[in-house]
Ligand code: NAD
C-alpha cells in the first residue's frame with residue numbers, strides 16, 4: 504500500500520535509497536530519538552557530517568541542548584522537544600531509537616524517592632516509546648534501529664556474552680526496570696519485524712564512555728574522571744574486582760551506522776572486548792589523568808553484575824566492524840570536555 508512506501512525514495516531506508524534520482528544525490532531523512540544525549544549527539548554529528556537530514560526528538564530528561572547547539576544553524580538539522588511516550592507523525596527513511604532514561608543514578612533515585620510513579624515512567628518510556636517509533640516505522644516504511652543493552656544479559660552465567668545467550672535477569676530486582684524494559688523493547692521490535700515486516704536492527708550496547716557523558720550520572724567512568732578532576736577520591740564499589748568492558752563512543756557510532764546500513768536484523772553486540780576490573784580502571788584513570796589520584800571503597804549495590812565482556816565475532820563477521828580505540832587512548836579524549844564543564848559548574852556556583 505502507498506502508506507508503506509518510504510516518503511523520500513521508496514527505499515525503506517535501504518542503502519540503495521541513497522542512489523541519486525534525477526537531480527543529484529538525495530539525502531536521507533533520519534530521526535534520532537534521544538539525540539540530545541551522550542551517544543545520540545555523537546551519532547547526529549556523524550549523520551549530519553555525511554550529508555543527511557536529521558530530526559532529533561528529545562524531552563531533555565537526561566539530554567542537553569548544549570550537546571547539539573553547534574548544529575542549530577544547520578538547515579539539515581531539526582530539534583523537537585517531545586516525549587516519545589506520546590505518538591508523533593513524521594515522514595522519514597530511518598529511525599535510530601535511543602530515547603531512554605539511561606543512567607543508573609536516575610533509576611536508583613526513582614527507587615529511593617518515588618518508587619511507583621517514576622519506575623512506571625521508566626518502563627513506560629521503553630515500552631510506549633518503542634511502540635510509537637515502531638508504529639511510525641510501519642506507517643512510513645522506515646528502517647528502525649533499537650539501541651538495546653548488554654544489561655539484557657543480566658548477571659551473566661556465560662562469559663564472554665554471545666548474542667545467543669538469553670541472559671540471567673532478576674525480573675523484580677532494582678535494576679530490572681532497565682533490563683526488562685530493554686528486553687521488552689527487543690520483543691516489540693521483533694514482533695513488528697515478523698508481524699508487520701518492519702526492517703528492524705537491534706544493537707546490544709556495552710558500557711560506552713566519551714565526551715558529553717552526563718557528569719553526575721553515577722556511571723563508573725564519568726564518576727572516576729570527574730572525581731579525579733575535582734581532586735576527590737575515586738569511589739570503588741564493593742571489592743572493585745567486578746569487571747566491565749569499556750567502549751569509546753566513536754567506535755559505537757561507527758557500529759550503529761554499520762548495523763543500520765547492513766542487511767542483518769541482529770541482535771549484535773557492540774562493545775570493546777578489553778575487560779577491566781574497577782580497580783584496574785582506577786589505575787588507568789590515575790595513569791592518564793592524575794598520578795596523585797586516590798581511591799576509596801564504598802558498599803556495592805544489589806544485583807550488580809560480576810563481569811561483563813562482549814563476544815563481538817558476529818559484528819566482526821557480518822558488519823565488518825570492530826572497535827579501534829583502547830581505554831588508554833580513549834580516556835584522555837574526554838578529559839578536556841569534563842574539565843571545561845566542571846569549571847563552568849564551579850563558576851556557576853560562584854566558586
Ligand atoms: P543519555 O541519557 O545521554 O541519552 C538518552 C536520551 O534520551 C537523553 O537525551 C534523554 O533526554 C532522552 N530521553 C529519555 N526519555 C525520553 C523520552 N521519553 N522521550 C524523548 N527523549 C527521551 O544516554 P546514552 O548513554 O546516550 O544512551 C543512549 C542509548 O544507548 C539508550 O537507549 C541507552 O539505553 C543505550 N545504551 C547506552 C549505553 C552506554 O554505556 N552509554 C550502554 C547500553 C545501552
Ligand code: UDP
Pocket residue numbers: 589590591592593634635636637638639640641642
Ligand atoms: N504511531 C505514531 N506515529 C505514526 C504511526 C503510529 O506515533 O506515524 C503510534 C500509534 O499512535 C500507536 C503506535 O505507534 O500508539 C503503534 O502503532 P500501530 O499502527 O502499530 O498500532 P495501532 O495504532 O494499530 O495500535
Ligand code: UDP
Pocket residue numbers: 607710721722723724726727738739740741743745747781803804807808
Ligand atoms: N562502580 C564503581 N564506582 C562508581 C560507579 C560504579 O565502582 O562510582 C561500579 C559498579 O558497581 C559496577 C561498575 O562500576 O560494578 C559499572 O557500573 P556502571 O553503572 O558504570 O555500569 P553498569 O553497571 O550499568 O554496567
